[in-house]
Amino acid sequence: xxxxxxxxxxxxxxxxxxxxxxxxxxxxxxxxxxxxxxxxxxxxxxxxxxxxxxxxxxxxxxxxxxxxxxxxxxxxxxxxxxxxxxxxxxxxxxxxxxxxxxxxxxxxxxxxxxxxxxxxxxxxxxxxxxxxxxxxxxxxxxxxxxxxxxxxxxxxxxxxxxxxxxxxxxxxxxxxxxxxxxxxxxxxxxxxxxxxxxxxxxxxxxxxxxxxxxxxxxxxxxxxxxxxxxxxxxxxxxxxxxxxxxxxxxxxxxxxxxxxxxxxxxxxxxxxxxxxxxxxxxxxxxxxxxxxxxxxxxxxxxxxxxxxxxxxxxxxxxxxxxxxxxxxxxxxxxxxxxxxxxxxxxxxxxxxxxxxxxxxxxxxxxxxxxxxxxxx
Numbered sequence: 001x002x003x004x005x006x007x008x009x010x011x012x013x014x015x016x017x018x019x020x021x022x023x024x025x026x027x028x029x030x031x032x033x034x035x036x037x038x039x040x041x042x043x044x045x046x047x048x049x050x051x052x053x054x055x056x057x058x059x060x061x062x063x064x065x066x067x068x069x070x071x072x073x074x075x076x077x078x079x080x081x082x083x084x085x086x087x088x089x090x091x092x093x094x095x096x097x098x099x100x101x102x103x104x105x106x107x108x109x110x111x112x113x114x115x116x117x118x119x120x121x122x123x124x125x126x127x128x129x130x131x132x133x134x135x136x137x138x139x140x141x142x143x144x145x146x147x148x149x150x151x152x153x154x155x156x157x158x159x160x161x162x163x164x165x166x167x168x169x170x171x172x173x174x175x176x177x178x179x180x181x182x183x184x185x186x187x188x189x190x191x192x193x194x195x196x197x198x199x200x201x202x203x204x205x206x207x208x209x210x211x212x213x214x215x216x217x218x219x220x221x222x223x224x225x226x227x228x229x230x231x232x233x234x235x236x237x238x239x240x241x242x243x244x245x246x247x248x249x250x251x252x253x254x255x256x257x258x259x260x261x262x263x264x265x266x267x268x269x270x271x272x273x274x275x276x277x278x279x280x281x282x283x284x285x286x287x288x289x290x291x292x293x294x295x296x297x298x299x300x301x302x303x304x305x306x307x308x309x310x311x312x313x314x315x316x317x318x319x320x321x322x323x324x325x326x327x328x329x330x331x332x333x334x335x336x337x338x339x340x341x342x343x344x345x346x347x348x349x350x351x352x353x354x355x356x357x358x359x360x361x362x363x364x365x366x367x368x369x370x371x372x373x374x375x376x
Contacts, residue, residue, distance in 0.1 A: 054085075054088040055088055055089050055315060055318050056088035056090070059114060059116050060090070060115065060116060060314065060318070061091075061119070062078070062092065062118070062120070063096065063122075064093055064096065064121060065098065066095070066097065066123070066226065067095055068227055069228075069257070069282045069284050070281075070282045070303065071121070073283060074306075075091075077304045077307040079091055080308075080349075081311040087311075089311075091311075096123065099123075100122075100123045100124050103122065104131060107135075110140075111134070111140060115140060116141065117141040117143065117314050117317065118140055118143070119145065120144055120146065122147075122148070123195070124196060125373050125374070129150060132151070132152045132153055133151075136152055136154065141314060141318060141323075143310060143313070143317075144157065145157040145306070147159070147196045147197075149372065149373060149374070151370075151371075151373045152370075155317075155325055155327065156370070156371045157328075158327070159202075160328070161198045161201040161205065162204060165204070165209060165251060166205040166206070166209035167209060167333045168206055168277045168279055168297055169205060169208060169209020169211075171277060171297045171335065172188070172209070172210045172214075172275055172297070173211075173217060175247075176210070176214040177214060183216055184216060186214065186247065187220040187242050187245040187247070188218065188220060188245065188249060189220050189223075189234075189238040189239070189242070189245045190249055191222075191234055191248065191252075191256060191258075191259050191278075192225070192251050193226060193251050193252070195224070210249065220238060220245050221238050225259070228254050228258035228261070230258065231258025231259045232258035234258070234262075235248055235260075235262035236265070246273065248260075248263060248277075249276075250277070251278070251279060252279060253282040254280075255278070256278025256279075256285065256295075256298070257285060257295075260276045260288065263276060263294060274294045275294060277296060277298065278298050279299035280301065281302070281303060281331065281346065286298070286300075289334065296336070297335050298334050300333075300346065301329055301330070302331055302332075302346065302357075304347075304348075305329075305357055305358065309327070309358055312358075313327075324367065325368065326367040326371050327365070329364050330362065330364065
């Protein structure tokens with residue numbers, strides 16, 4: 001039985017109310033990245049009878065940039081889809097350990113070993129165009145889910161980076177208004193990523209969201225932080241230099257969780273006095289939001305559904321079917337108000353009750369217009 005309603009948080013207000021499931025998704029998942037060309041319906045969520053042959057003889061590799069919580073969860077959902085009896089795929093995952101040169105070598109090794117499909121999430125888009133072109137010329141399905149699209153990929157999956165960061169920053173600004181509206185200045189620390197052009201957009205979205213919606217918000221400093229360790233260190237440095245910081249915002253959940261632990265280590269425990277927010281929607285952070293402490297918001301990209309669909313699209317490519325070259329994965333702001341219902345959704349990428357979400361353009365949207373590698 002499908003759920004008839006879910007709790008939602010409006011992008012423009014902070015009220016929660018019950019809505020029909022499809023209306024919910026239509027209103028809270030806002031498309032802000034304009035894609036040219038015709039938007040096509042998502043491929044069917046489950047393989048058809050004609051697709052029932054096993055893919056056990058296919059070699060599929062995944063080049064991972066770094067080991068962080070969101071990717072651990074992401075790959076686990078991919079593996080569950082890959083191992084279903086009708087697929088039988090043995091997914092080989094190789095981690096680059098934050099080394100871009102090693103990552104390129106790993107992808108080249110997949111190519112040299114005759115892999116039929118390669119997934120990749122890149123540390124940097126620089127230098128990948130030629131590598132992807134050579135792989136596609138060899139007939140390899142090249143699937144990219146990096147922050148930036150790569151020219152010539154079989155499929156690029158992209159996120160609306162600035163919009164999602166902006167919504168987290170805007171929610172922080174509303175918190176500032178409630179708790180420090182009379183203060184002359186409220187200091188904000190940023191855990192950012194400027195190495196990738198589109199993750200830089202998400203970082204800037206955090207800044208724009210908080211400063212444009214809270215006149216007294218001021219950015220005390222920004223540190224480059226991707227992992228939990230770098231987030232904790234960055235937050236500690238910011239709080240040491242600016243003890244009056246009241247808000248820490250992170251472009252991702254890992255650095256956000258690190259910033260959260262760093263803040264708590266110096267006694268920041270009151271959710272009416274201190275705020276932490278980030279983007280990704282990992283289970284780790286959702287669990288912290290549920291505690292009602294200083295971690296008060298994240299942006300969920302509904303990655304369990306994106307990762308599962310990524311594997312399903314790869315399977316179609318391996319079976320010789322056409323796959324749309326572009327997919328936009330959307331998302332929603334998660335706070336204490338809608339946390340419980342979001343957790344139910346996120347836990348169900350293989351649940352029969354939620355399979356309709358894969359065909360819902362308000363969750364993920366396809367385009368026949370290929371995307372190109374951005375220039376910084």
